Amino acid sequence: MSDQQPLCDIGFIGLGVMGKNLVLNLADNGYKVAAFDLDKDKVDAVLAAEASERAEGIEQRVFGCSEMNELVTRVKKPHLFILSVPAGEAVDRVCSALLAAGVGAEDVIIDTGNSLWTDTVRREASYRGQFVFFSTAVSGGEVGARFGPSLMPSGDKKAWAMIEPVLEAISAKVDANSGLPLERTQPGQVITEGEPCATYIGPAGAGHYVKMVHNGIEYADMQLICEAYHLLRDALGMTAKEIGEIFQTWDKGVLNSYLMEISAEVLLQDDPETGAPLVEMILDKAGQKGTGLWTAVSSLEQGTPAPTITQAVFARALSTLKSERVAAAEVLQGPKSEPVSEAEKQAFIESLHDALYCSKICAYAQGFALMASASDEHDWGLDFAAIAKIWRAGCIIRAVFLQSITQAYQAKPKLANLLLDPFFQQQVEQKQMNWRRTVAKATLMGIPCPAFSSAISYFDSYRTAVLPANLLQGQRDFFGAHTFERTDKPSGEKFHLNWSSPARDLTQV
Template identity: 50%
Template sequence: MPQANIGLIGLAVMGQNLVLNMERNGYTVAVYNRTTSTMEKFVAEHPGKKLVPATTLEELVQSLERPRKILIMVKAGPAVDAVIQGLVPLLEPGDLIMDGGNSFYRDTERRSKELAAQNLNFMGVGISGGEEGALWGPSIMPGGPRETWEMVRDLLEAIAAKAPEDGKPCVAYLGPRGAGHYVKMVHNGIEYGDMQLIAEAYDILQRALGLEAAELAEIFDQWNQGELDSFLIEITAKIFRRIDEETGRPLVDLVLDKAAQKGTGKWTSQDAFDIGAPIPTINSAVVARIISSLKEERVAASKVLPGPAQTRYEGDKQALIDAVRQALYASKISAYAQGMALLRMASAEYDYGLNLAEIAAIWRAGCIIRARFLNRITQAFNRKPDLANLLLDEELGKAVAESLPAWRHVVQTAVGLGIPVPAFSASLAYYDSYRSERLPANLIQAQRDFFGAHTYERVDREGIFHSNWEPA
């Protein structure tokens, strides 16, 4: 039996496509799936490929060159632990297990410590790009011991997407333990925000202007030629063009308005609350998906809760379309600023040593949030690696400032027409809060001291104070 360079466990579509990607790039891959027939069917469908079938974990381990490298592609959670438990007795010190699923970073932290205690290497490897990315080049976010990165660096660089600007692989060593899965989690949180912002732009154009899907497709195509150029804008235009064969209607109009989620956006919000990082756009996107799931309640509420009398925009149509484009771009910058600031704070909190310029660079291709303006984010952090917030970058700050009148106009217009824009509003409120020298938190502190003697600080002297707030 030939010795394989790497083993892969879990032959769902993502796993299969990663195998084909690795094999196409010159690697011999041993493959195993808990349901043997799935593995046998996959191997049979790809004759002549450098694949080594394994019907048991023992066979898989025996087929690998030393030190062994195994990539797990199974559902996050207990399934990952079960596979690891099955592998550990079969491996030798120095072998490497990689988890390529969407695992919670704290599970990755735990597994890293447990396997290190047994002299085994472990990496949490975030992979973004969906099925196409897995096959032709995803963005890859590995975390673990630096020496294990060197064990698989050539392989990961070979299969990763290549940035169109400079051809660099969209993969980099991110940091120890759970760093890779943490970055992937935040990537997905930003993705939630990005998708919600695009959905709100669509909702405004549809409800305020009465635009049909064909018109929306043209608009999003045009937007994709400029600063909004991105994978999500590109596929949105394609979605608007898809016609349902049975009804002849745009398929998007027939999709039920209940958005699902797998948990990574929620994890991002939860961890941001834990470490004290404000990410209101991402939070609003998570909440928006939850509200969307209350379809039956919303239908009932729509019959009894009044909205504004005016629901259509009566101003210049093209001017509002242009304003929505500018508001979307500014909101996206705000959302990415929040996500990158979260990464900066988490890096300090968890001792990850994250390089924000590098992270933005490996998101330029392959991943779901790939976009032209990630180059501007990379440049911003290259200019100033300790940049506290992207809004403070001269170039990005200027872009936001130029969009401010349109941004405010869009939010005001949507609110006036009764169109919910939680992510647009949250993005703008974050900007206004961040630029405010003084916020009304002084009143909150006074209230806390009044009812709970929680004390407060003063602007005119040092120290901690408590007052009797009742009238003398």
């Protein structure tokens, strides 16, 4: 190593889209970074980007490495390495390579990928004593990584003291009073005021679990917006541009969010090749990378209902059945459409706005309830006000009403469900009839709205004191002797009726 190549603060491995932008973000914030990737072209690309963005008088902050051994020797001790590699086996391969290159017990390795939270728990235990395995889930996509993501770190609390200044520096920032993002849009720009969208989440795995639920909420939010688009298109016959303009208007109020903003932009975009609305040229088959599925599975495993998130996963799966749907459309007939007057059109748009808002509240309520269930089971001690805070900027589900969610959990940290917060309770009570009209209208017109429907069913089920599960328990006891509790006996006492006996005698189990 020459005198012209000083020791770096951080070693960075994996220079894909997210990795490259995180490295440039670190450089903006004054950190010297030793960068490595198996693909030399990616190393060259990040060096070229940093050189082109570097202002006059600013020293070089990113240095390329050609092999893992060189990377380890280029970083100050105790070493801090950040990984941005695909989730799964690649993480373990890199960890093994770093061990072979000489990392030790005091060194910290941070996984920033979309790893399954149980893999993170396993790795933290497996590598204990060899080095400190830490994780920080990252949300915000390419732009977030470059100019300030939302970060969900978890792992060894002592290691957090070393990592905290780095993650807080590169994270998105929000105004503490308004909850609105403090935008950073130019290379070299640094924002030091405001609240950072990075906070210690909890023990190993907690951060990736929270990010998993974040992505589940993201699935639901996206599906709800898509259903609103579908209804405006097919129920009212509106053009993509008209719908985009409505979404732009909605983005100025309680529905203000990153997803609403970009949805409007997509709808207003013309296809460069045909001049038609681009959205009409995009095939209606949606992909997924697994985090929404993981959230749905966790909901089932925890026994904590998240039906709107789950329906969003199912909606993507149904979208992939394109050829089957095209064939079915020829033979399966729905109701005939009826003309809609201008007055009815405006009333429907207003109702749809409220339905989207109420359904969105339910999707977030389901996500936070799921995190609470996991926190109790694993003794994570999750701080939901802090989680809502770091989602106010930088992440994909950032939205103005996360400020209200923050305030709800600040007022009552052990809030059982977001729907029970006085503010959200009032919002849903005021707007629920429009919500019901929207779902009813969609059903009568034969336009699918699985996320809207599941959200209102969740609300109605949660507010119902006596559900028909009493009959269900009777059924289960009849065919499987699964027992049941009684309304007139202490909780926990189990009973069984001998259904096959003429006497039908009742016994306490």
